[in-house]
Amino acid sequence: MNSRLLFAFLCLASVSTGCIVVDDDHRPAPSVPGDVTFLWTFNGLRCDQARDVYGVNVIIPGESLLNDGKYACNTAGSDGITLHDFAPGSYNFTLQAVNFQNQIIFEASGTFVINGNKTAMVDLAPVGNPTSYALLNWRFPGNMGCGQAGVATVDITLDDMAPRNFDCTVGQSAQGLQTPNLDPGSHFIEFIARAPSGQPLYYFNGELVTQAYNPVAVLYDLYAVGxxxxxxxxxxxxxxxxxxxxxxxxxxxxxxxxxxxxxxxxxxxxxxxxxxxxxxxxxxxxxxxxxxxxxxxxxxxxxxxxxxxxxxxxxxxxxxxxxxxxxxxxxxxx
Missing domain, CATH: 2.60.40 (Immunoglobulin-like)
Structure with a gap:
């Protein structure tokens, strides 16, 4: 006779009231501790694409995290972070991507359950003001510099803003010319490159496309005009x-x-x-x-x-x- 059945039969035959039968085959597996790995993106962008993201704050109520939960966007080549040694159970979390001014620009919240190691893939959504800027460079036919092209200044018009005049060389520097903050999307842009006399020599008008939170670098080819x-x-x-x-x-x-x-x-x-x-x-x-x-x-x-x-x-x-x-x-x- 199966030993479990025999034990149950003896319990029934016993006058004792303290006999309990436990079926080991249906006992829940014990929960185990583990690590949680957060892998993040920012409105679909990676860290190298969301260049305004300086770091990510991880907040897990009731947990004390290393460096107060402030982590780099990319660690050891991975866009995310692994946190170790969590007891079994359910945890709430909030992730906050901050820019270089420590302003929160992306955020997400959720829950993860530890029963062994856990990976949470999280896409943080934009928050606050999504404007960003563009870094503008320009060049002339034959890749001439400003002096070779006879250009002293460049007038730039953005959308319905008033034209502004800039020294030509700023648009041929490594940094380029930074625009004001602009809403993400398509913008009208116009360049008029002028001789020292003010005579227009080169021109371009067309489109500038900006991204939310993410500065863009754009090079424009100005053409000679008559x-x-x-x-x-x-x-x-x-x-x-x-x-x-x-x-x-x-x-x-x-x-x-x-x-x-x-x-x-x-x-x-x-x-x-x-x-x-x-x-x-x-x-x-x-x-x-x-x-x-x-x-x-x-x-x-x-x-x-x-x-x-x-x-x-x-x-x-x-x-x-x-x-x-x-x-x-x-x-x-x-």
């Missing part, structure tokens, strides 16, 4: 006349089509000005040949257009025709 000066008059086929003969408030749409690429400088909408503001001087055109297109429509619906077969103009680098050298374009009644 100019054009455009004026206009009107014709009904036999008589030519000026703005005052139509309406002083008449709007004129101008555009330049690159004869090499076919692209319009001012897209499908054109660049619009009051008729009486002629001539219009342009200073930021890429060197090349362009077809000039002008259009106007009066309040009564009469349209005027320039001849589509007009000879192209030549825009040369660092050559800027002034108002007195304007090309006068005739617009014909349609």
């Amino acid at each position: 100019g054009a000066s455009i004026s206009w008059k009107f014709s009904d086929g036999s008589v030519t006349f000026d703005c005052n003969s139509l309406s002083p408030s008449l709007q004129i749409g101008l555009n330049f089509q690159d004869t090499t690429t076919g692209q319009w400088v001012y897209g499908a909408l054109g660049d619009w000005h009051n008729c009486i503001d002629k001539p219009i001087v342009y200073s930021y055109l890429k060197p090349g040949t362009y077809k000039v297109s002008l259009y106007a429509k009066t309040n009564s619906g009469t349209e005027y257009r320039s001849n589509p077969n007009i000879a192209p103009i030549l825009v040369q680098a660092h050559n800027f025709p002034g108002p007195n050298s304007a090309l006068e374009v005739t617009m014909y009644r349609q």
Whole structure:
């Protein structure tokens, strides 16, 4: 007979009231102590990507941690930390990523259970103000330095902020030029590189993309620019006349089509000005040949257009025709 069954039979036969039968096969395994390893990311970024993260604070209520729970972001090549010798049981925790000013910029909370060693993978979420900055560098064709390119200063415009003027060399330094703090995402940026006289020589406009909490370093290639000066008059086929003969408030749409690429400088909408503001001087055109297109429509619906077969103009680098050298374009009644 099975010894356990025999023991149970003897218990039943006994007049004793203190006999208890325990089934060892169904006894819970004893809990064991262990270590906890936290592996962390910051809104999906690693330590080498979240460059504003200086360290991570680990808070486990009721536990005294080495260095008051303040740890480096990366230890021994791992983005995380291993804490040793926890008694079996359930623990609450909070992780706080701090920047170099000891401000909390990412945070996460949770629970882990110790019954042997435990690994907790935690993605900390952004907290507070997620703005960050960009470090800007620029260069000129042929990788020229500022002096070689004849550039003294660079005007920079960000979004709808007022343009600011900087010494050219700051954008060719190892550190670069630091922008103000910006919301994460896409921003408009414009560069105008100027000679000591203030004449624009090189230009760029486009996009700057910033990341939450994470500074970005961006290098921009500025290109040489030239100019054009455009004026206009009107014709009904036999008589030519000026703005005052139509309406002083008449709007004129101008555009330049690159004869090499076919692209319009001012897209499908054109660049619009009051008729009486002629001539219009342009200073930021890429060197090349362009077809000039002008259009106007009066309040009564009469349209005027320039001849589509007009000879192209030549825009040369660092050559800027002034108002007195304007090309006068005739617009014909349609």
